[in-house]
Amino acid sequence: MPFLHGSNTGRKGTGGEPGTGLGLIICKDFIEKQGGRFRIESKEGVGTTVFFTFTKA
8 A cells, every 4th residue: 555645544652542654754854865875665464664875974
């Protein structure tokens, strides 16, 4: 399932609050603005792996 920019997950947060779907979008934007790369691989029933890299200053 592809990640949709701005999609609402409909999942509850750790405190029971409604999710906005913005967490990964914010992470991706921040990492890319710093010159890094951000990638997600996900398989239904298996799990999700998040990859990110930054260049060394």
